Amino acid sequence: MTEDTSSQGRPRASAREVFGERAAYYVTSTAHTDAQVLGRLVDLSGLSPDMSVLDIGTGTGHTALALAPHAGTVIGLDPTPEMLAEAEALRRERGYDNVSWMLGDVADLPWAANSFHVVACRRAAHHFLDIERALGEMCRVLRRGGRLMIDDRTVPNDPDLDVLLNQLDWLHDHSHVRDYSADEWRALCERAGLHVERVEGYTRHRHLSSLTEGVSTEDVAEIRRLLAALSPEQEGQLGLERRADGLWFDHYYLILSARRIS
Amino acid sequence: MLSEELLAILACPACKTAVILKQDRWLICQNPSCGRKYPIKDGIPVMLIEEGDKYVNVSEEDLAALDV
Numbered sequence: 001m002t003e004d005t006s007s008q009g010r011p012r013a014s015a016r017e018v019f020g021e022r023a024a025y026y027v028t029s030t031a032h033t034d035a036q037v038l039g040r041l042v043d044l045s046g047l048s049p050d051m052s053v054l055d056i057g058t059g060t061g062h063t064a065l066a067l068a069p070h071a072g073t074v075i076g077l078d079p080t081p082e083m084l085a086e087a088e089a090l091r092r093e094r095g096y097d098n099v100s101w102m103l104g105d106v107a108d109l110p111w112a113a114n115s116f117h118v119v120a121c122r123r124a125a126h127h128f129l130d131i132e133r134a135l136g137e138m139c140r141v142l143r144r145g146g147r148l149m150i151d152d153r154t155v156p157n158d159p160d161l162d163v164l165l166n167q168l169d170w171l172h173d174h175s176h177v178r179d180y181s182a183d184e185w186r187a188l189c190e191r192a193g194l195h196v197e198r199v200e201g202y203t204r205h206r207h208l209s210s211l212t213e214g215v216s217t218e219d220v221a222e223i224r225r226l227l228a229a230l231s232p233e234q235e236g237q238l239g240l241e242r243r244a245d246g247l248w249f250d251h252y253y254l255i256l257s258a259r260r261i262s
Numbered sequence: 263m264l265s266e267e268l269l270a271i272l273a274c275p276a277c278k279t280a281v282i283l284k285q286d287r288w289l290i291c292q293n294p295s296c297g298r299k300y301p302i303k304d305g306i307p308v309m310l311i312e313e314g315d316k317y318v319n320v321s322e323e324d325l326a327a328l329d330v
Contacts (some may be wrong), residue, residue: 052271073267084306100268103308108275110300110309115271 015127015175016080034204037255038066041120041149044198044257047071051117054141056106056134057124061087061099063151067120068096077104106134111141118142122151126169126179135192142260148194153179154201154254161237165252167226171219172211185256193262203250205239210251264307274298276311288325301330 041063047053047070055064058076060083068074076099078084084101091099104110106121106128119138128134138148153169155162162181170176180188182199189196208227212220227247230240239250264272264283272281272289279293281300289300289307291314298314299322300307320328 073265075268079310081303081306085304088305100264101306103306103310103313104275105310108311110273110275110281110307111271112273112278112280 013174037122037151037202037253038063040200040255041122041151042066042070044147044149044255045070045118045120046147047118052115053118053120054111054116056109056119056121056138057127058087058101059083059124061090061101063120063122064099065090065094065096067118068094068099071118072098074099076101077106077109079103079105106137109137109141113140114143115141116143116146118147118149120149120151122149123153125150125152127175127177129177131178131180131188132191135188135194139192139194139260144260144262146260147197148189148256148258148260150185150254150256150258152254154185154252155179155181156237156252157181157183158237161234164226164230164234168211168223171223171226172215179252182254182256185254189256189258193260194258195261196256196258198255198257200255202253202255203239204253205241205248205250207245208247208249264302272307272309274300274314275309276314284322285326288322290322299325303330 045067047067050072053067053071053074055067055074055076058064058078061076064074064076076087081103084103087101102110107130119142121138125131125134142148155165166179169179182201185199186196211223230238241248269283273279274281274291274293274296276298277291277293277296279291279296281289281291284290287302289302291298297318299317299320300309300314317325
């Protein structure tokens with residue numbers, strides 16, 4: 001496995017390796033088919049049938065296919081061929097002929113400037129090795145006035161929880177880079193030439209297994225150790241519950257919409 | 263298959279120059295000093311720079327004979 005040790009001393013696997021192995025799991029993962037979140041993205045997109053959409057890190061295509069009935073054309077981009085094979089199977093099942101897929105990297109997007117009315121990126125930005133470059137590319141391919149929509153895991157403005165939640169996400173998935181706070185997202189967007197219209201935070205209360213499924217025994221042990229070491233105050237912040245079937249706690253997310261102004 | 267509309271905005275990920283479609287199997291960067299060529303595999307264009315790098319020194323005429 002290719003490893004990058006530049007990230008706070010933790011070895012990092014490439015997203016392509018991790019998601020090649022997990023492609024079939026992501027088709028049915030509850031968090032990733034969340035109809036409410038997809039519906040909110042559709043509402044915020046302001047799409048009309050003459051508009052073009054680029055969905056970055058499309059994975060198995062859930063976001064691209066949710067936007068498809070409201071748009072003219074949709075392209076889903078992902079670096080992992082196994083994910084796009086699943087996306088194509090879903091596309092055929094749902095019968096959308098205005099959606100196509102491409103293999104590519106957010107750091108080097110294969111489009112001319114000013115190409116898309118909407119760029120969406122759902123549950124993927126925390127994998128990007130260089131978030132500023134990624135946002136620069138997303139902004140470049142957006143038309144002036146075009147809209148960027150991000151949905152991703154996030155962290156509250158609390159330094160200890162920030163470190164903890166990012167550690168948990170790295171243990172869950174070694175291609176994890178960083179969950180950014182809402183304030184970080186605002187600053188990143190503004191530096192990229194985007195005007196942030198809206199940031200909506202939300203949480204999902206989930207069983208521990210949502211983090212530990214498919215994870216090595218050592219990493220599961222470390223996840224359990226980190227959760228056992230939480231202070232009562234932190235347990236409260238995470239809504240941690242000890243139920244008969246195990247630990248449940250809140251995962252933080254945000255949806256952001258921004259428009260290209262420059 | 264790639265529509266005219268999608269082809270019109272597609273560009274080389276490395277130099278952002280327009281690409282043209284050849285034999286429905288290759289997307290070729292039109293910048294002579296770039297020369298990257300991107301294959302379409304199972305109907306999906308592989309627009310990764312490292313993929314385009316592989317065919318820089320393959321002439322357009324020789325692409326047809328390649329099994330990618």
